[in-house]
Every structure is written in C-alpha cells, then in structure tokens.
Amino acid sequence: MKLIAKNVNKSIKNRQILSNINLSLEGGIIYGFVGRNGSGKTMLFRALSGLIKIDSGEIICNNKVLHKDIDVIDNIGLVIENAGLYQEFTGFKNLKLLANINKKINDDDIKDAIRRVGLEPNDNRTIKKYSLGMKQRIVIAQAIMEKPDIIMLDEPTNALDENGVKEIRKIILEEKKRGAMILLASHNKEDINLLADKVYYMKSGHLYDGR
Numbered sequence: 001m002k003l004i005a006k007n008v009n010k011s012i013k014n015r016q017i018l019s020n021i022n023l024s025l026e027g028g029i030i031y032g033f034v035g036r037n038g039s040g041k042t043m044l045f046r047a048l049s050g051l052i053k054i055d056s057g058e059i060i061c062n063n064k065v066l067h068k069d070i071d072v073i074d075n076i077g078l079v080i081e082n083a084g085l086y087q088e089f090t091g092f093k094n095l096k097l098l099a100n101i102n103k104k105i106n107d108d109d110i111k112d113a114i115r116r117v118g119l120e121p122n123d124n125r126t127i128k129k130y131s132l133g134m135k136q137r138i139v140i141a142q143a144i145m146e147k148p149d150i151i152m153l154d155e156p157t158n159a160l161d162e163n164g165v166k167e168i169r170k171i172i173l174e175e176k177k178r179g180a181m182i183l184l185a186s187h188n189k190e191d192i193n194l195l196a197d198k199v200y201y202m203k204s205g206h207l208y209d210g211r
C-alpha cells in the first residue's frame with residue numbers, strides 16, 4: 001500500500017489551507033501529524049481520503065490518481081471531526097448501515113469491532129444516549145471494522161478516559177502490526193510520542209518534516 005501527495009494545494013474562500021504538500025506514505029507505519037487547530041491537519045486528511053477535491057497537484061493511491069483514475073479510496077477507515085452518526089439508532093445499527101455499503105463484512109465482524117473498542121454490541125441504547133466517550137469509541141469501531149489498508153484518525157483519543165485512551169492506543173498498534181497505513185493527528189503529545197514512527201508538523205497549511 002502506497003499513498004503519495006505531489007504538490008497538493010487547496011484554497012477555500014481565498015484562504016490557502018493546503019500549500020504545496022508532498023508526502024510518500026506506506027503500509028505498516030504510523031504517521032503522526034502535529035499542529036494547532038486550523039493548521040490544516042483535518043483538511044489534509046480530507047484531501048488524502050478523497051472527501052474534498054484539491055485545486056492542484058496529485059494524490060496517488062497504488063499508482064491510481066484520485067479523482068481521475070478513482071473517485072475515492074475504497075479501502076479506508078476514517079475518524080474525522082463531525083462524524084455522522086444516526087442519533088436514533090443503536091451503535092450496532094449505525095455500523096450495520098455502513099457495512100451494507102461495501103458488503104465486505106458480516107454481523108459477527110461488526111460485533112467484534114464494537115467489542116475491540118470496549119463497547120457491548122447488544123447494547124440497545126441509541127446513540128443520543130451515549131456519552132461522548134462512547135460515541136468516540138463507536139466511531140473508531142467503524143473505522144477499523146472492515147480491516148482497511150489505510151486508517152486516518154483525527155484526534156482519536158478525544159473524550160476518552162485513561163482506560164479508553166490505553167485501549168485505543170493498543171488497537172492502533174494492532175492495526176499497524178496487521179499492515180495498515182495509519183495517519184494520526186492528535187493534540188495529545190503522548191499519542192504521538194508513543195505511537196508515531198514518523199512525525200510531520202503542520203502550520204498554516206504547510207507541512208514540515210519532524211522525525
């Protein structure tokens with residue numbers, strides 16, 4: 001698995017949010033992205049995943065150009081701000097609806113993903129009755145349930161207690177071991193220090209090499 005960004009630029013309302021981004025990412029590696037709110041981390045993830053179109057440059061996944069050869073990267077798991085959950089459905093039903101799109105996994109796979117993040121798959125409570133931490137866990141479950149090649153996690157440990165943070169870090173390392181490419185943006189320096197193999201810093205839409 002290889003994901004490449006070449007001279008990627010994106011502006012919104014005359015504001016440059018991504019400026020000449022160049023990246024070459026591979027499977028089995030955790031990439032950390034550090035920067036303040038508004039630095040461009042979330043927009044970079046949106047661009048790399050195909051959720052937004054870039055103004056210039058190229059994003060290439062396994063030799064296929066995004067929005068040219070392919071419309072979206074299909075084997076990807078995403079945790080990005082404002083994740084759309086149906087408040088009136090249970091966690092399992094939310095994931096079941098998403099799983100029905102690709103039809104790659106069955107009910108047992110969905111339940112296994114829910115258990116991995118520390119939730120009970122047969123919980124009959126609707127999402128609107130979930131705590132913030134439970135909502136974060138179910139969003140992470142949807143990102144990993146299809147065992148994607150690429151996992152993009154924007155602030156994955158937000159709203160989690162200490163045990164929840166440990167559980168999610170363990171899952172991230174397990175997914176790396178499986179061979180997934182993991183992009184991790186976090187305000188929690190410990191997340192980056194403990195997990196990331198390679199670190200990038202973002203400021204005002206520019207990307208800088210870390211370690």
